[in-house]
Amino acid sequence: MKRHLALFTIALLLAPVAARAQGKLNVMTTTEDLASIAREIGGDHITVEGIAKGYQDPHFVEAKPSFILKLQKADVLVVVGRELEIGWLPPLIQQSRNSKIQPGAAGYIDASLQASILEVPTGQVTRAMGDVHPLGNPHYWMDPENGKRIGKEIADKLSELRPSDKAFFQQKLTDFSTRLDAAEKRWLAQLAPYKGTKVVTYHRSFPNFAERFGLDIVGYVEPKPGIPPSPQHTLDLINDMKRQNVKIVLVEPYFDLKTPNAIGRDTGAQVLVMPPSVGGVKEITDYFTLFDYDIKMLVEAIKKTGAK
């Protein structure tokens, strides 16, 4: 009898803990893109917040202590991976005092694990190539197919953390994938007439986007990743663009427009500030409107310039 009473007391004591453990999962993501996808998967069963803003260069986020506070309370941390966050995330995780989100822990989700990654360097890698990512181009979320894979990775991990919500997460994933498939069909159709259009981009942020939607990236404003434009490279690029009749220059919102505008003036190309992330401009509120916005702008520019 005494033993039963003890057990009952323990059960009573544990009850509030168990109830609390079943509250909403607190999910932090490094970017707003991942936050948007996590929101699609987790629905009202989780709370989501991103660290880097969509109009901010995700390579250069400041490791502010206020982020430590947020990470301290997180149950889950979703990262882009492929060393995109290497300059700022490790010290934040280390100081978070949160064992749940340390790399390797159950709450640490590397969204790139199932994604198709481009530009993985082969052969010797040196910094003579600029700030090259040895694990491949980390801007892989700019392809809706990868969006589905990111969603799957998040759904799988959330299901592991919350087996009781597994069906919910998988249902949300199916729903997200279905809507994304439909939207992708629409986006592909919008760009289909312009397949093979030659473009120049500032940084290597758009290889996955270009591959999916049939753009041909023929050059970069940056001479090498992470290296600011040089006069010689800009001249070479202008000549190259004239020769190939390139009429579109895509620039991420966080780069200076001086060089791209000069290139535009010289070649007659149109310079588009094209956000590679959710939140890049205020119209882009989620993962779907990201492609809506970018593709609409791109199609209009192609029509206007007659780019091929």
Add this chain to the structure above:
Amino acid sequence: MNVRRFVCATIVAAAFALAPSSAFAQDNPQALRQEIDQLRKDFEALKQQYGERLTALEKKLSAAEGTPPATPPAVEPPPVAEAPPAAAAPAEPAQPLPTYGSSVSNAKVFNPDMAVIGDFLGAAGKNPVNPTPALEMHESEVSFQAVVDPYARADFFLSFGQEGVNLEEGFITLTELPGGLLTKVGKFRSAFGKVNTLHNHILTWTDRPLVTQNLVGGEDGIDDAGISVARLIPNPWIFLEATGQVFRGDSGEDLAGNPVFQSTKRSELAYVTHLRGYHDLTENANLDLGFSYSYGHNGLSNGNVQDPGSLVTELYGIDATYRWKPLQRSLYRSFVGRGEYIWSRRDQPTGLQSGSGMYVSGDYQLGRRWFAGARFDRSAHAEDASLIDTGGSFIVTYWPSEFSQVRAQYRRTNYNTAPSIVSSANEILFQFQFSIGAHGAHPF
């Protein structure tokens, strides 16, 4: 093939299990057909991806055979690297595989992240009090950093300087302690103030401020073997962190060659406590405030025959940092304003010396690669608080890339070497700094 069939079966089973009963019950055959179609599509995609990869590999192989140099084809064994994914995860989309190299080099994955940072200094002009060489390879800092086990990580910073090798820092950080205690054990730079915690290559100047040189142990600072515990203090308003540290009791020396702390017996430990408050004023600006206190023995005899030991030095510090960096333009514009005020109470056989010092500095980023800064210095001497040195600097920094920088600093210092004797030094200092190896975190 069996594995694949099993996975397909699992997916189908999962689809059955997960499909909401209503929709599923209504048109069962249609759903099944869709499922099969989806599977077929997936399989086709997989087949195509594998085919593409195979051709790519063949191309690479033939290219490698055609051009014999550095990497012989044997180093990249495609079949070996190819084998595991097919067996382990056939349902996953194809992706380029990591190249592991030969089986021998697999141990390398556990090697720590390594980096070397070179710091080359040049000086022109006259300095009668604290002359530095015209040219010197001032420091080569080698770092090794890795995770130890699921509970800890370790960081080592070896500094190869003019006088030899010094373990600048070497410590383990326990990340999994209960109660949110972030604990460091080893040798490390103490949490006294701001500049004392920073390695040379993170400073925005080529030198350290006069107050550090005079009152806080010079370039080495309070850098000692000890234990540190830091805890966040929960509150609804700001980031608040309290740090407590215990050290053996030895530290760097000031300009006159006297250590701030020197332990003469085991019981003469040194202590550092630090309280840091941080708040985001806006998305673009923030304020960082710190209060520090340090207590230790200074190695000067207390004159007690019964219980020989040394006298005590106490340090009090306040530091403030204001940072501004517009998020969208963060590559091109930023400003950091920083100041520290330090008060030293040094007990000496001749009596208590109570002196203070401070610096104020500002650094503005002009463009992606250019920074301009200024610093004002003023500090008493620890041993004789009536002697006060002052100085000022202008600094220009250029960043060819994230991994190297060139800096020039004009520095004027008025050294108060003896009562009513001031000797001035006008100097131009140069710095080349460059780093190789693992990509370190950007300083904040």
